[in-house]
Amino acid sequence: MIARRMALVLVRTIAEARAAVRRAKREGKRVGFVPTMGYLHEGHLRLVDLCRERADYCAVSVFVNPTQFGPGEDYERYPRDLERDRRLLEARGVDLLFAPSVEEMYPEPPLIRFQIEKLADHLCGPRRPGHFPGVLLVVTKLFHILEPDVAVFGQKDLQQLVIVKRLVRDLNFPVEIVAGPTVREPDGLAMSSRNEYLSPEEREKATVLYRALQRAKALVEGGERSAAAVLAAMRDVIERVEGVRLDYVEAVELETLQPVERLEGRVALAVAAFVGPARLIDNLVLDVRDGQVREVPAID
Numbered sequence: 156m157i158a159r160r161m162a163l164v165l166v167r168t169i170a171e172a173r174a175a176v177r178r179a180k181r182e183g184k185r186v187g188f189v190p191t192m193g194y195l196h197e198g199h200l201r202l203v204d205l206c207r208e209r210a211d212y213c214a215v216s217v218f219v220n221p222t223q224f225g226p227g228e229d230y231e232r233y234p235r236d237l238e239r240d241r242r243l244l245e246a247r248g249v250d251l252l253f254a255p256s257v258e259e260m261y262p263e264p265p266l267i268r269f270q271i272e273k274l275a276d277h278l279c280g281p282r283r284p285g286h287f288p289g290v291l292l293v294v295t296k297l298f299h300i301l302e303p304d305v306a307v308f309g310q311k312d313l314q315q316l317v318i319v320k321r322l323v324r325d326l327n328f329p330v331e332i333v334a335g336p337t338v339r340e341p342d343g344l345a346m347s348s349r350n351e352y353l354s355p356e357e358r359e360k361a362t363v364l365y366r367a368l369q370r371a372k373a374l375v376e377g378g379e380r381s382a383a384a385v386l387a388a389m390r391d392v393i394e395r396v397e398g399v400r401l402d403y404v405e406a407v408e409l410e411t412l413q414p415v416e417r418l419e420g421r422v423a424l425a426v427a428a429f430v431g432p433a434r435l436i437d438n439l440v441l442d443v444r445d446g447q448v449r450e451v452p453a454i455d
């Protein structure tokens with residue numbers, strides 16, 4: 156007999172999601188999970204591929220989480236198309252799609268909040284106060300609902316990845332966190348649902364984030380170890396492009412996300428910039444030791 160894959164199951168309630176996962180677990184399956192805000196692109200779908208490599212049963216959530224958006228951010232206009240997402244996930248062999256409503260996830264305003272020490276002090280943390288506490292709240296809820304054995308996060312959102320890894324360590328969640336490399340368009344632009352906001356002209360300009368990171372990498376490969384010099388070069392690349400407004404460029408130590416002066420060991424170069432209506436982020440993780448520079452596409 157030919158073993159046929161089961162079709163994707165779409166559930167909207169926590170009770171149905173729990174029941175589906177528990178059934179899979181009773182069958183002895185290892186459960187993998189990819190949380191998303193939907194409007195899926197190839198970056199998300201590669202995380203799904205990684206999830207399927209590491210688990211027997213793959214669950215994906217699509218939920219635009221209001222608690223991680225600040226006032227004046229793009230919560231309302233964030234792109235949404237659940238039917239398209241459902242088709243893409245089904246074609247990629249996903250077993251369960253959990254797409255709850257806001258009322259299902261937050262029937263009453265949550266009174267418990269996360270406080271993050273150190274890891275949210277730099278990069279996006281101070282620019283988006285409340286963002287990472289909101290991420291940890293929804294990730295915790297989703298982990299408790301779906302009880303995954305493994306969960307996959309993209310390195311595109313490096314600060315989120317590092318903070319979630321620490322959440323799991325500090326609070327003893329029984330889940331393995333796996334990082335997926337940043338998936339890029341052919342011209343280097345990191346894929347993002349927010350690229351949807353860009354006009355064709357802005358889309359062209361948006362490649363400047365990647366170009367700044369490549370410039371930084373070339374300098375470090377050429378022997379430059381001063382963070383200030385590399386960051387100045389990145390700023391210079393970005394400020395040359397009219398219509399792009401730099402939010403930050405920073406060089407941080409990977410474990411603590413604290414700024415470094417010298418680019419040695421495992422360091423991340425990170426950039427955020429407004430291109431038209433979109434706030435875009437990108438980063439590069441380098442391992443610099445013994446005169447060797449190695450890019451780390453997925454941290455362990």
Ligand code: AMP
Pocket residue numbers: 190191192193198199202307308309310311312335336337338339345346347348
């Ligand atoms: P989002 O839907 O933007 O919340 O992203 C859901 C997950 O997909 C997060 O773990 C992101 O880091 C990851 N992700 C988003 N864009 C990319 C990309 N271009 N490459 C790899 N992972 C990504």
